Amino acid sequence: MRQASRALFAFSVAFSVALAGVGCTSQRGGSSGGASTGSSSGTLTGTPITLGFVTVENSALGSYPETRRAAQAAVDRANSALDGVGGHPLRLVTCATDGSPESSQNCANQLVAKKPLAVVGGIDFGTQAAMPIYESAHIPYVTGSPQLSGELNSKNAFALSGGTVSELLGITEYLTATKHIRSAHALYVDLPGLLSAAIQGSQNILHKKGVTDVKLIAEKADAADFAPAVTQAAAGNPDAIIVVFQAAACARIAQAAAALNVRSDMYFVGTCASPAVPRAAGGRTDNLYFASSYLPVPASGGDADMAAFRSAVPDADRTSASQGAFSTVLNLRALLAKLPAPSAATLTTALKATVNEPNVMAHPYTCDGKQIEIFPAVCDTSVRLLHWQDNAFSDVTGGWVDGRQLITLIN
Template structure:
């Protein structure tokens, strides 16, 4: 998924097993399940939105407060420039408040996040990383930062573990000291591409992608995976990131008469989808998570109806015990947060870290022992997601990714439903 426009980032939130993607779903995850009829309307744009599940303090459990000297973790997150993702930091900070108040932190000590805002430029991320490193964190919590290639060398020099987060670039996806629990920008686009080919039987496609660095990279993932999965004719359409006129791109896509149109241009989604509907498009449509944000759906004027997309976590309103806890914690600690998949990954990051390290003493918090807690090579429960297995084999060309499974969803009117209740993966069809 390319870097997204903050204005639309407010979503109220295979392995090769033959011809059917759903046949490769996992039975190992304790949280996989249908998201049912989760609302995509305005009530689900923030943590205070309505839900069928209880979001009271009883969902959070019995308080168990941490005390004493804090355990410091670093965090870099892109929060200035043309695109920002503050919801990742906000979700991680909310999760820290929750585990400090209800889970006893780590070894009874409270977790403390020291963060630095980046702007997507590697030079800025490098400067931020040096500032964080000076504060002697025990490890780094992954954020959402397209400038991560500037920070990772700093973490490597300091021999720091990098845990979770939103892995936008190959640099953090292959950092030797990383354990990343969800795949965004690669696993999601690849899984959706395989679904189009193998489940929907598409033979031709048009891919509209943003022509910046991140968009070109994710567009390549989609195109290559579609080709590997059997889509023989693909029309590639690059859309300048600052373009306000999508008519030419839409005309080119429809003129190719494809079975599938894949919209990988987050900021342009409403305009593209509205134009497709207005011109009478009959191809099936796919998009990325920001295309399903309430504002994007509203702006598409009905054009988002039927859109398929992939997400690495359960929808916030799936109605499971973990999504109920997620909503309750955010309602208590970050009530105005945008509930998109990036926020869910941020929250997931902290919960997984506290689960793995919660019984550690401060003396145990060495990089070697921290990494050993995650790199067991065994399937491990992943909060609101498919089980993670840190064995370097879950996603081709991305040894730090511990889970490449996604849930395929579809926009139906004002709701988002799971069309693949279990998590699925592109498996061998994705080749970097």
């Protein structure tokens, strides 16, 4: 599916308030498996097993160094507490892109040259251009934070969470099946042609479901002032305002909404599930909600992996994206540890054979290519709805929300 079609699909879903019969489950997150052994990377004697890692850093489009740091924290946990991979230490080789297709291709070539068993994706906006390189090298690309790019429809890619697509589906499912809203305004990043495409893709569905108040507001990611756009989105006090931006812009949007005393509930996608966003609202967070493919990180408690993440990753870095990087590395370690002869080929086969595989801090995943058939890379479509409370994200739904069946309403 081309980039424009994917964008149309995702935003059509976000703005389509339609009844659906998909319920919530109470299934909790998975674990990296195995008791702590006390082994450290210094005592592991096997040949190192290499994983590649790529993410955007220091770019005008966004910067996600916390994903790289979280991935390294997961490697450290694997080597110090989980015996690496059967006595072989994990090694992470990293590359930062600037968000352009060319830089993603350059990183792909650099990483492939290191002969990793897999490349882990943090957040990379140029994966569409890089994916053919991974495919030619027969190296699986595995991510916990997929974007609207080639990683969603490549048969060589495995998205252990559904990312923005699943989060938008989950928000829509929750708002329609649980909240029963009748009005929704959406504030989203302005991309060429996206507004008209979204209207055309969602208008018929909205009318069929009796939604009479739908408004789409586009704004530039680097807008000097978000107050005018937020004012438009809040006009008429809609039941919900859906916000689709990156974290830096979301923080400014939350700040503007607080200053304008916006009363409508606001629902942000997972890229905005960062402490910086609700904190920007200066205490006015009662109406801010966030979709995330990962369980909230409490101040204490949780399983050993959750505790390790909390210990290794500073509060400000505990985002949905950094959870995705940490989770993906540990999930790969768990699969590799089951293989008698770990390689890129055997790992790819193992990924394709997964069924309800434990998923660290997330819902179990199944990489059969059928979770969302038009996006075969997606292995899990379940999300949590979170709320900011007592200086931390807390669970709203008490179970996983899965809105994938909404796709049938778009056809």
